[in-house]
Amino acid sequence: MRASFLIKADTTFAAGLDARAKLLLCVAGSLAAVILSSPLSLGLLVALSTALALGAARPATVLKVYLFSAAMMLFALGCAAIIGLAVPDLMRWNVFSLIVPFLRMLLSVNLLLTLSLSTPVRELFARLQQIRLPGWLQIPLSVAVRFIPTFLEDCAQIRDAARLRPGGKITGMWRGLAVPLLFRMLYSADDLAMAAELKGISAAYRGQRAPLPALKTRDRSVLALAFAALCAAAALQYFGPNFRPLPM
Amino acid sequence: MLRFSSVTYSYPYAAEPAVRDVSFTLAPGEAMLCTGRSGCGKSTLTRLANGLAPHFLRGNLRGEARVKGERTLDSTPAQLAEQAGTLFQDPERQFFALTVGDELALTLQWRGWDAERIREAVAESARLLGVEDILEHTVFGLSEGQKQKVALASLLALRPGLLVLDEPTANLDPESIAELADTLAALKQRGVALFIVDHRLYWTRGLVDTVLVLDNGAVAAEGDFSLLDDAPLREKYGLRAVDVPDPRASLPHMPRLESSDFFACEDLTFAYPKGGQVFENLSLSFTPGRVTALVGENGAGKTTLARLLTGLERPQRGKILAGKEAVKTRALARHAQVVLQNAGHQLRMRSVAAELDDAARGTVPERDRPSVARAYMEDYGLDRLARRHPQSLSGGEKQRLAVACAAIRGPRMLILDEPTSGLDGENMRRMAQSMRRAAANGACLLVITHDLEFMHPVCTEKLVLPEHTGETRR
Numbered sequence: 001m002r003a004s005f006l007i008k009a010d011t012t013f014a015a016g017l018d019a020r021a022k023l024l025l026c027v028a029g030s031l032a033a034v035i036l037s038s039p040l041s042l043g044l045l046v047a048l049s050t051a052l053a054l055g056a057a058r059p060a061t062v063l064k065v066y067l068f069s070a071a072m073m074l075f076a077l078g079c080a081a082i083i084g085l086a087v088p089d090l091m092r093w094n095v096f097s098l099i100v101p102f103l104r105m106l107l108s109v110n111l112l113l114t115l116s117l118s119t120p121v122r123e124l125f126a127r128l129q130q131i132r133l134p135g136w137l138q139i140p141l142s143v144a145v146r147f148i149p150t151f152l153e154d155c156a157q158i159r160d161a162a163r164l165r166p167g168g169k170i171t172g173m174w175r176g177l178a179v180p181l182l183f184r185m186l187y188s189a190d191d192l193a194m195a196a197e198l199k200g201i202s203a204a205y206r207g208q209r210a211p212l213p214a215l216k217t218r219d220r221s222v223l224a225l226a227f228a229a230l231c232a233a234a235a236l237q238y239f240g241p242n243f244r245p246l247p248m
Numbered sequence: 249m250l251r252f253s254s255v256t257y258s259y260p261y262a263a264e265p266a267v268r269d270v271s272f273t274l275a276p277g278e279a280m281l282c283t284g285r286s287g288c289g290k291s292t293l294t295r296l297a298n299g300l301a302p303h304f305l306r307g308n309l310r311g312e313a314r315v316k317g318e319r320t321l322d323s324t325p326a327q328l329a330e331q332a333g334t335l336f337q338d339p340e341r342q343f344f345a346l347t348v349g350d351e352l353a354l355t356l357q358w359r360g361w362d363a364e365r366i367r368e369a370v371a372e373s374a375r376l377l378g379v380e381d382i383l384e385h386t387v388f389g390l391s392e393g394q395k396q397k398v399a400l401a402s403l404l405a406l407r408p409g410l411l412v413l414d415e416p417t418a419n420l421d422p423e424s425i426a427e428l429a430d431t432l433a434a435l436k437q438r439g440v441a442l443f444i445v446d447h448r449l450y451w452t453r454g455l456v457d458t459v460l461v462l463d464n465g466a467v468a469a470e471g472d473f474s475l476l477d478d479a480p481l482r483e484k485y486g487l488r489a490v491d492v493p494d495p496r497a498s499l500p501h502m503p504r505l506e507s508s509d510f511f512a513c514e515d516l517t518f519a520y521p522k523g524g525q526v527f528e529n530l531s532l533s534f535t536p537g538r539v540t541a542l543v544g545e546n547g548a549g550k551t552t553l554a555r556l557l558t559g560l561e562r563p564q565r566g567k568i569l570a571g572k573e574a575v576k577t578r579a580l581a582r583h584a585q586v587v588l589q590n591a592g593h594q595l596r597m598r599s600v601a602a603e604l605d606d607a608a609r610g611t612v613p614e615r616d617r618p619s620v621a622r623a624y625m626e627d628y629g630l631d632r633l634a635r636r637h638p639q640s641l642s643g644g645e646k647q648r649l650a651v652a653c654a655a656i657r658g659p660r661m662l663i664l665d666e667p668t669s670g671l672d673g674e675n676m677r678r679m680a681q682s683m684r685r686a687a688a689n690g691a692c693l694l695v696i697t698h699d700l701e702f703m704h705p706v707c708t709e710k711l712v713l714p715e716h717t718g719e720t721r722r
Contacts, residue, residue: 120346126357146344154593160560161593164581165607165653179596183639187592188341195342197304198334200326200358 014056014118019127020212021219022115025052025226029111032230033104040240041233042103048229049110052222056118065113069105116148130212143196147189154184249410249441250274250297250332254311257292257301266292267465269311272458276409279432279442281452281473284462285486286642286672290445293462294414297443298334299325316409330359333403337415337670339395340387342402348374348390349383352402359406369405377401377431391546393424400431410441417448418670421546421698422494425451447672448701449476450492461485486674492701499703499710502540508533509572511583511660511692516566518556526552530566532711534661534692539683541703542696544713550696553713554663557694558586570660582611584661589669591650595638600630600649603638607653620656628652628682644675648682655686662686663694668702680706 014022029049036042053062077098124145128138162176215223251273258265267289274280282290295301299320302309313320316331336342345351352370361369374380377397382390387398396416403411411432417425429451432442436455444452453473461469463485469475476482476490505512516530526549534540542550555561557568559580567574570583588594597603604621612620625631628648633641638649647667654662664683668676676699683706687693694711697703 120350125344125354150341157588157590158593160555161588162596163560164558164585164594165657166581166610175596179639180593183592191336191341194300194304195336196344197300197325198298198329199342199344199355200329202324202326 012056012118014052014114016218017118017222018213018215018219019115019119019123020131021215021223022111022119023127024223026111026115028226028230029107032233033107036233036237037100038233038237038240039099039103041236042100042107044233044236045229046103046106046110048225049107049114053110053113056114061117062110062113065109066106069109070102073102073105116145127212142201143189143192146192146196150188150192151185154181154188158184249276249278249316250443251314252293252296252311253314255296255313256310257296257307259292259301259305259307262307265465267296267462270462270465270467271311272460272467272470274410274441274443274458276441277436277439278458279436279444279452279456280458280460281449281456282443282445282460282462283447283449283476283485283487284468284672286447286644286670286675288462289465290462291414292465294334294412294443294445296320297410297412298332299323299328329355329408330406331408332410332412333400333406333408334412335396335399335403335414335416337418339399342399343387343395346386347383348379348385348387348398351387351398352383352405355402356405369407373401373404376404376434391424392419393421393427396420396424396428397431404435409439410443411435413442413444413446415446415670416444417446417451419666419698422700429455447488447670447676448699449488449490450701453490461487482673486672488673488676489701493704494700495704495707496541496543496700496710499541499707502532502538502709502711503535505533505535508535508569510534510536510570512569513557514567514569516556516563516568518552518561518563520552527556527563534694536660536690536692537687538709539687539693539695539707541707541710542694542713543710548713550713551665554586554665554694554696557661558584558663560586582657583659584663585654585657585659586663586665587647587650587654587667589666591643591646592639594650594653595646598637599635600638600641601625601634603649603653604630604656608656611657624652624656627685629678644671644678647671647675647679651679651682651686655682655689655691659691661694662691663696665696666698667695668697668699676702 029045032045033042036045050062125142128142133141158177158180161180165176252270255270256265256268270289270293272280282293284290292301295305296309296313297315297320299315301307302321303325309321315323315328318331320328343351345354349370352373353366356366356369370383371380374383377400379394379397379401382394382398387395390398400411413432416428420428425448432444433455436442442456444456446452456473459469459471459473459475460467461475461481468485469481473490476487481487482489510533512531512533514531516527517525518527519525530553542553544550552561556563557580559568559577562577568577568580568584569575570580575583595603597606601621604624605617608617608620622631625634628651630645630649630652633645633649638646641649651662651664651667667679667683671679680702683693683695695703695707
């Protein structure tokens with residue numbers, strides 16, 4: 001299974017990349033999202049990562065994920081605004097303080113989408129095993145990857161259940177989704193962990209590991225391009241225009 | 249192959265042991281059935297046999313369990329799995345790969361087998377279970393029976409001497425149950441020991457050598473299968489029947505009505521995006537007070553019909569009528585309710601009483617709600633549980649509460665999707681009673697079920713959906 005079932009195609013550009021290359025891109029992208037703060041640097045990386053995400057998923061799927069991210073961002077802003085009512089000095093709104101976190105989120109989302117929509121779980125497990133990460137990191141990571149489709153399936157069923165008993169108020173809707181989902185996640189996580197244990201996942205990381213195959217030309221080209229993009233983004237950050245906060 | 253000696257086990261933070269002083273021996277090539285009420289400790293025995301208890305689940309174990317002579321305490325669950333393969337109630341929950349072939353190979357790959365040995369083991373177990381033709385298929389497109397076989401083949405690839413099966417028939421139709429029984433009989437003949445935990449008993453006649461009846465964590469009765477022929481014993485321990493007639497052929501077809509002023513659908517046409525046509529111009533009229541069994545092969549559209557009638561799917565064409573008036577998809581929940589297979593998804597409040605009160609909101613006047621909720625709790629045998637958190641209830645109790653919550657809204661149509669999957673005899677009979685009560689109160693009930701034992705006394709007629717034709721046979 002892929003880490004997610006949002007698309008069915010296995011013949012995309014991203015599917016042809018080795019899982020290690022995609023994992024490396026995710027790690028590098030996450031670090032860049034933390035370190036970089038220039039809208040230009042982040043914009044460059046977001047543009048390139050969007051091209052990669054579109055190589056893994058349908059535009060409609062990517063758009064849906066962006067909309068979800070935007071909704072989360074708005075929710076966070078709403079919470080910040082409520083805090084701002086109590087502590088006005090804490091909240092100084094400006095355009096860049098909104099754009100930069102959004103770009104950081106998009107960068108991470110693009111790379112995670114690429115990884116989860118184009119990588120068979122078996123390949124991911126095999127690579128995690130081969131790259132010799134410690135077992136305490138690999139086992140939860142592997143089970144977490146397998147958890148994604150189960151979680152999506154649970155979400156769909158709980159959404160259906162909530163529609164059968166309309167809540168009326170926001171609290172009712174919230175309870176109808178949050179309470180069953182919380183319990184279901186706990187049960188599912190337990191089931192999957194038990195299944196993984198019985199399949200011998202812990203033995204996998206103690207046993208002999210197969211040698212890593214060499215990366216293909218396509219992987220090396222993408223990693224080289226990513227490295228160049230990171231260098232360019234860093235250069236833009238330190239030598240590019242200095243953006244002053246714009247008041248809203 | 250499997251030996252329990254005075255095993256007593258308590259889960260962490262539990263006041264009482266889940267199983268107490270259990271002793272038995274299972275030799276290679278023997279089969280044992282363990283049955284009893286829900287919550288009597290059957291599943292705990294499977295977890296003790298495969299080492300999840302206490303290695304994974306912690307808790308306190310006294311006495312000892314041995315698999316192939318080795319104490320389970322001395323090996324990890326992963327090591328024990330090489331001797332004792334465990335089949336879960338829902339095999340999909342134990343799949344970690346996309347295709348059947350990958351699923352069969354994954355466990356071996358994780359254990360460091362070389363490629364040639366993996367290929368041989370996969371080919372052999374696939375041949376043994378008859379899944380060699382579907383090795384390239386995705387595991388999620390398989391029927392429940394096929395999933396069961398793939399999960400079994402995956403376990404057998406490790407060539408274990410013992411199979412532990414936790415409610416293997418809970419999601420299977422009668423034909424798949426018969427196939428499973430044949431498969432297990434063949435494995436038994438090859439010397440594999442079988443430890444089967446199940447509520448359904450009839451299919452194990454002729455397969456099992458020993459029956460263990462558990463009650464409140466202890467062995468209440470032990471003997472060969474004829475032990476279960478004792479009706480008072482079955483009644484005492486809440487067991488199901490041992491002889492189950494197949495009512496599917498004898499049930500009358502749902503009468504064809506020109507129209508119904510109660511609940512009906514007219515010219516429903518529906519296809520999933522990128523999928524084939526499921527229904528074309530489907531018209532059905534339902535009568536109050538009837539309990540209709542919705543029958544059909546896997547993929548015939550039983551669940552899709554339930555989703556259409558309750559507004560969870562929007563038809564491309566056609567309409568659904570309540571009292572001769574067309575109802576919009578979004579408003580259908582007022583007239584039709586479905587109790588999903590996993591009842592826990594529908595429960596969201598802090599207590600059983602609050603759950604029923606919340607369900608009645610919008611359909612029962614506010615001042616009457618507490619008394620109506622109390623009456624439903626009594627009717628559905630939930631009054632003792634009024635203050636319990638719904639998510640802490642057993643499977644049977646959750647099912648009953650979900651049915652009560654659907655019924656309290658007074659729907660014209662009440663649909664139940666596999667309401668007795670995993671229920672013991674006592675809870676199954678209670679569920680049957682609840683459904684007859686809902687029908688007597690004037691609702692029309694549509695039941696999607698493979699459970700012949702439940703269908704026989706409850707359903708008054710059948711509606712047959714032939715596979716993929718979009719037609720109905722009535």
